[in-house]
Amino acid sequence: MKNIIFDIGNVLLDFQPEKYLQKHFNASVMGDLMMIIFSSDEWIELDMGTMMIQDAIESLTLKHPHYHDEIIFVMENWTHMMTPLEKNVEIVKELKEKGYHLYLLSNFHKEAIQTMFQRYDFFQLFEGGIISANEQLVKPDQKIYQLLLQRYHLQAEESLFIDDMLSNIKMAEELHIHGLYLPYQADLRTELEKRHIL
Structure with missing residues (x-):
């Protein structure tokens, strides 16, 4: 991965x-x-x-x-x-230190995402991402996943997608992206350790 x-x-x-x-x-x-x-x-x-x-x-x-x-x-x-889920933000930092390439894939409003990027500096850890409002595509439309893979030259099989909506995960998996369904307040660290990513 x-x-x-x-x-x-x-x-x-x-x-x-x-x-x-x-x-x-x-x-x-x-x-x-x-x-x-x-x-x-x-x-x-x-x-x-x-x-x-x-x-x-x-x-x-x-x-x-x-x-x-x-x-x-x-x-x-x-x-x-919209305040940071601190445990998950800490994991983002750990993943970056371990050498993983980090990306965003989110349904989000144009003005709101600019506010978030300015407000929280941890977003600078990401190499890129696709925000729905910038592309006029929303998850779980498969085109938004394909756009992410194409734009950043990613191999689906080498990529893990983390989302709190099962329908979004299922579409990712249809495109051979590994999925991690993370219901609200589920323990991301445990899930990543199970997959030997952390």
Whole structure:
């Protein structure tokens, strides 16, 4: 194994919108905002790179005027919930020291990923990566995996992909990339030790 490919949300950065919304809203409003924002077509378009944050705010507030202020607050501040999963970040550093080539493969909004790259310097450990919004492709579309392999001249059989969504792992494995399914809060170190990578 030469290349380790990381998803970002819930693998490198904590992404638990319900927990975040609970801090600011009551249970009823939280439930509504989860549906209105995080299950919206606009959220998918942000990942696809076919919509920017201001467009999404305009669209969502037009559809849900009774939550106008709440939508704006969440859309302008949600990246603050994304804090490093420190144990996994430490593993990234160890893998780099061991000589593995590190890459990113993530569904992420354009503006939000720029914020993350500026906020957290551990992203500098990665040699490259594919972010959905920059390519207008999202996992688990096989084209996004193929693009990663082609752009960085990677051999699928020499690459391990870590993701918290089973559907994303299954597509990687169809393309002969080794998959490591990592449900939220699963122990990455144990999984990598099992595979003799750490």
